[in-house]
Amino acid sequence: MMDGARPVDPEKIRRKLLKTLESSAATLVPWFYADMPEYYFQTHGEDEQVKHLMALISGMVREEKQAIALHSPCGSRVTHISPGGDMDTLGWVLKQYRDKDIQHARIYSSRDDTIRLDTFVLGPQPACAADNVGVREVLEKARAGQMDLAPGDLNGFERFLGWVSEDYMEKFEPGRAVRHFKTCGCVENEERVQVQLEKEVHPGFDRIGVAMVQPPKKGLLHTVVNVFAREGIPVDRAYADEFERPGLPAISIMSFYLDRTRVDLEEGGERWLRLKRQLELCKWFAPHGLEALAYEDGWEIGQVMLMQAAGEFAHQFLIRRDLHAYTSSRIVYAILKHRDVTRLLMDYFRVRCDPAFTGDRPAAVRERRDRVRAAIRDVDNAIHRDILTYVYKFFRYTLRTNYYLEHKFGLSFRLDPLILAPLPRRERPFGLYCFHGPYSWAFQVRYRDMARGGVRVVRTWSQEQFEVESNRLLDEVTKLARAQQFKNKDIPEGGSKAVILLGPEGDIDLAVKSMVDSFLDLLVVPEGAEGFVQPGIVDYLNREEIIFLGPDENITPAHIQWMADRAARRGYKWPSAFMSSKPGAGIAHKKYGVTSEGVIVFAEELLRTLGIDPRKQPFTVKLTGGPAGDVASNVMRILMREYGDNARIVAMSDGHGAVFDPAGMDHAELLRLMDNDLKAADFDRTRLRGEGALAVSTAEPNGTRVRNTLHNTVVADIFIPSGGRPDTVNMSNWKEFLQKDGTPSARGIVEGANIFISTDARAQLERAGVLVVPGPSANKTGVICSSYEILAGLILSEEEFLGIKDEYIRQLLDILRLRARSEARVLMREYKLSGGGRTITELSYALSASINALADRVDGVLTASVDRVADDPELVEVLLAYCPAVLVEKYRERIVTDLPRAHQLALLASFISAKMLYQEGMGWADRLVSLRDVREVVFGYLEQEKIVAGLMAEVRAAGLPHAELIDRILDYSGRKLLTLDRLGLG
Numbered sequence: 001m002m003d004g005a006r007p008v009d010p011e012k013i014r015r016k017l018l019k020t021l022e023s024s025a026a027t028l029v030p031w032f033y034a035d036m037p038e039y040y041f042q043t044h045g046e047d048e049q050v051k052h053l054m055a056l057i058s059g060m061v062r063e064e065k066q067a068i069a070l071h072s073p074c075g076s077r078v079t080h081i082s083p084g085g086d087m088d089t090l091g092w093v094l095k096q097y098r099d100k101d102i103q104h105a106r107i108y109s110s111r112d113d114t115i116r117l118d119t120f121v122l123g124p125q126p127a128c129a130a131d132n133v134g135v136r137e138v139l140e141k142a143r144a145g146q147m148d149l150a151p152g153d154l155n156g157f158e159r160f161l162g163w164v165s166e167d168y169m170e171k172f173e174p175g176r177a178v179r180h181f182k183t184c185g186c187v188e189n190e191e192r193v194q195v196q197l198e199k200e201v202h203p204g205f206d207r208i209g210v211a212m213v214q215p216p217k218k219g220l221l222h223t224v225v226n227v228f229a230r231e232g233i234p235v236d237r238a239y240a241d242e243f244e245r246p247g248l249p250a251i252s253i254m255s256f257y258l259d260r261t262r263v264d265l266e267e268g269g270e271r272w273l274r275l276k277r278q279l280e281l282c283k284w285f286a287p288h289g290l291e292a293l294a295y296e297d298g299w300e301i302g303q304v305m306l307m308q309a310a311g312e313f314a315h316q317f318l319i320r321r322d323l324h325a326y327t328s329s330r331i332v333y334a335i336l337k338h339r340d341v342t343r344l345l346m347d348y349f350r351v352r353c354d355p356a357f358t359g360d361r362p363a364a365v366r367e368r369r370d371r372v373r374a375a376i377r378d379v380d381n382a383i384h385r386d387i388l389t390y391v392y393k394f395f396r397y398t399l400r401t402n403y404y405l406e407h408k409f410g411l412s413f414r415l416d417p418l419i420l421a422p423l424p425r426r427e428r429p430f431g432l433y434c435f436h437g438p439y440s441w442a443f444q445v446r447y448r449d450m451a452r453g454g455v456r457v458v459r460t461w462s463q464e465q466f467e468v469e470s471n472r473l474l475d476e477v478t479k480l481a482r483a484q485q486f487k488n489k490d491i492p493e494g495g496s497k498a499v500i501l502l503g504p505e506g507d508i509d510l511a512v513k514s515m516v517d518s519f520l521d522l523l524v525v526p527e528g529a530e531g532f533v534q535p536g537i538v539d540y541l542n543r544e545e546i547i548f549l550g551p552d553e554n555i556t557p558a559h560i561q562w563m564a565d566r567a568a569r570r571g572y573k574w575p576s577a578f579m580s581s582k583p584g585a586g587i588a589h590k591k592y593g594v595t596s597e598g599v600i601v602f603a604e605e606l607l608r609t610l611g612i613d614p615r616k617q618p619f620t621v622k623l624t625g626g627p628a629g630d631v632a633s634n635v636m637r638i639l640m641r642e643y644g645d646n647a648r649i650v651a652m653s654d655g656h657g658a659v660f661d662p663a664g665m666d667h668a669e670l671l672r673l674m675d676n677d678l679k680a681a682d683f684d685r686t687r688l689r690g691e692g693a694l695a696v697s698t699a700e701p702n703g704t705r706v707r708n709t710l711h712n713t714v715v716a717d718i719f720i721p722s723g724g725r726p727d728t729v730n731m732s733n734w735k736e737f738l739q740k741d742g743t744p745s746a747r748g749i750v751e752g753a754n755i756f757i758s759t760d761a762r763a764q765l766e767r768a769g770v771l772v773v774p775g776p777s778a779n780k781t782g783v784i785c786s787s788y789e790i791l792a793g794l795i796l797s798e799e800e801f802l803g804i805k806d807e808y809i810r811q812l813l814d815i816l817r818l819r820a821r822s823e824a825r826v827l828m829r830e831y832k833l834s835g836g837g838r839t840i841t842e843l844s845y846a847l848s849a850s851i852n853a854l855a856d857r858v859d860g861v862l863t864a865s866v867d868r869v870a871d872d873p874e875l876v877e878v879l880l881a882y883c884p885a886v887l888v889e890k891y892r893e894r895i896v897t898d899l900p901r902a903h904q905l906a907l908l909a910s911f912i913s914a915k916m917l918y919q920e921g922m923g924w925a926d927r928l929v930s931l932r933d934v935r936e937v938v939f940g941y942l943e944q945e946k947i948v949a950g951l952m953a954e955v956r957a958a959g960l961p962h963a964e965l966i967d968r969i970l971d972y973s974g975r976k977l978l979t980l981d982r983l984g985l986g
Helices: 010-035 038-043 046-058 087-095 133-143 151-161 166-170 174-187 220-230 270-284 289-297 301-318 328-337 339-353 361-377 382-396 463-471 473-490 508-521 557-570 594-609 630-646 667-675 703-713 759-767 781-795 798-833 840-865 873-882 885-897 901-920 924-931 934-958 963-982
Strands: 068-071 077-083 102-109 115-122 194-202 205-213 237-245 248-259 398-401 411-415 431-437 440-446 451-459 494-502 548-551 619-624 647-654 657-660 694-697 716-721 746-750 771-773
Touching: 010 046, 038 102, 046 068, 046 077, 077 087, 087 115, 087 220, 102 166, 102 220, 133 151, 133 166, 133 174, 151 174, 174 194, 174 205, 174 237, 174 248, 194 270, 205 270, 220 248, 220 270, 270 301, 270 508, 289 301, 289 328, 289 339, 301 328, 301 339, 301 382, 301 411, 301 431, 301 463, 301 473, 328 339, 328 382, 339 361, 339 382, 339 398, 361 382, 382 398, 411 508, 431 494, 431 508, 440 451, 440 473, 440 508, 451 473, 451 508, 451 781, 463 473, 463 494, 473 494, 473 781, 473 840, 473 901, 494 508, 508 557, 548 557, 548 781, 594 630, 594 716, 594 746, 594 771, 594 781, 594 798, 619 630, 619 703, 630 647, 630 667, 647 703, 657 703, 694 703, 759 771, 759 840, 771 798, 771 840, 781 798, 781 885, 781 901, 798 840, 798 885, 798 901, 840 901, 840 924, 840 934, 873 885, 873 901, 873 934, 901 924, 901 934, 901 963, 924 934, 934 963
Parallel strands: 451 494, 451 548, 619 647, 619 716, 716 746, 746 771
Antiparallel strands: 068 077, 077 115, 102 115, 102 237, 194 205, 205 248, 237 248, 398 411, 411 431, 431 440, 440 494, 647 657, 657 694
16 A cells, blocks of 8 residues: 555554554543543443543544534434533533423533533434333332332323433433332422422532423423623533323423532522522523623623513514614614613613612603613614614513512513504503513403404515514504404403414424413402512503403414413413313314304304395305314305205315315305314315316315415305405405406405405405405404303303303304394395495494493493493393303303403493394484483383383284384394484483
């Protein structure tokens, strides 16, 4: 063999190499056994030790400061040997695994801090087989009393061993396994992160334990290690284990061992408390550019989260000015660049909101405010100045925050709606909350003190999509809440909506739990506490707030049950009413089709207005939303139930595909899809009948294009959007709904989905001849149902409700159809009377506004004049008339005496106002209350209504030949005539 022109002797090279290796080994091996932690040798056999020594030598880790990684053949296990023994080095190693699920980690630092030896086992790892030799041996020892377990723990310990992986068993150590088993029991059903400091667990060593249920699947260990690194806490060795439990959430347990000669933490010491606070937040923290404030300026991650929240809020407002100038990255840059101003902002927030502040708070707030505003004025970059100004506004208009509470799952802020100025006062919501959680950001907006509306999660799958959705989050939640306000005209609660925006790395369960528990932080008042909040919150609102929520997109039955249970566990005043549609003791919207029942009523009345009697004539329908969707699936079921073969469903689309059949889809095939919770793409192609019929999946070429355009291109009598993102039809694409000759592809639209069509696009479609029933009317029965569920929850136990549930729901479905029919007929009649001069949308919003305005006035009168509803027989009669008969029969006294007074009065106000408008048409009641006192009008009307009802009953009982005609005349004009006479206006 030749090296250039010189011969090479392989034997000589071999001897030289062996000499070098022997020399290195002579130095390294003694060092290795003297400086590696003792526990390393207890958990690594000789073969592993030799492998690591060979890597240290060949990789020249100590001499040349090289790093080396040893990967297992299957790729699921990797050992990193790195120069430098501190936690910063480990943080850099873990950074490359942020997107991996680390199921086990064994972490060691040499005592002289010259190397790290860290092994990571990536999940998912299979659990040990039940007949694993190691498992059997451990169980035999446990049963023989050779382990620190009580006799009653043996079954639980055996179950625990069923969760462990083969890697865990390979490194099995009895004491550690028993400790893990007991820790699992301690954190079970606890959402908090358990952080403990145990002194002298081994001679000269303390242990910090970090344990939690349902850990983030990715990046948790990296986040925890970074906290130790930033706090300068040296760790001799550490272990992290994640236990996957079939049918149950995973549990993560981490143990960090500290050499007391290097660091000696004290239970009550500030250094320990600072570390503990941050470790407790690791489950709820997401890495962010502002984490630089922790690395460089010593901020705790709770402080970083606060500034993240402020920056996100600024982004929501400033993005409207300039989409490109106020990006998320620009906001992070501005906050980091002007750290002097950032520190002043944090100090201003502390003085306003820290309950531990002593001294003259108002004076201190004024002084800090003037200082921070002056500093912001001195910022010479206009964009940066705007960003810092909105961070200041966020702090300035915070009325409550959970920031200073212990054991929080995220951050929550009750904001003064004044922050929305210059939005006109009449358009501002009553209440505004925002929430910062792990990879998530949320708003809850409500337009009345007592309000209700759903919680939805908007999931994103890329950072680009997250940015797009983030840019419109506040607009979306505000639009939805306003739509809900118009929709809620029939019920005591005003409109609200909560939207959680989830990043691509986020866990939906953690985001929902973070938002809801943070919300409860600001609502729960401990028994015996003074004021309207718990200790630890500075309250600038100074009144009680009662919140009602409901499910919306991506909220599962498990989420619903957790929210209800959490409200009860936290001591919320009305836990049964906090969340509607609860499994068991709730009314599941999809199961009973409560929203779709109303949608179909409006569809029938609209078809009649278009000249089609759906009970006698065939008609065609196209819809968005598939057989697995709540509204869409039930729309199809009810169409089949009510109209049979007359209902021809010609097109449907969902997230997975689309189906088109001009002859109408096979009803039996649709039922098969719905009964099995299948998707549009699962439609059996052999059941297609019409010319050009098709069924496509979005996984097929052109499948997504067909799915995205089908609702525009297919021609049908009516279109029922029952699923899809807000503003799917908008000003950029509304013309695609028209045919080539300019006529619409559907003559009528019934909006089963909220804000599927943007406001301006809807107006264009109406100008093109489409009759549109907007969402606040069309899909209102879902929220009416939730309100009735809450009504029962306010006075009944879960067991009591279950006892009447079936009958309650049967009666409620009749009520829902009646509410929908009452409004639909008013709208269609008013549309005809206007000669088409007013659109159904205009009439819908005008009707809602009239009912809400009258209800607010009636509520004000009742609040001022009625101390106890129970003392007013006339009001009691109206109150009972609102309720399902079974509730009145069994729990009349509770309705009258146990319902909260505010709820009773709001219920009466909305019920009376809606009834007057539905029965008498638009404009009549508005005119009367402009001429007479509201109380006089309302009570006069209720009195005459009873008289007319009596007259109608007499007519029906008399058997007159024209009884039906007389009955209609009395119903149409009798109440008006007598009320006008009663008020002296006849």
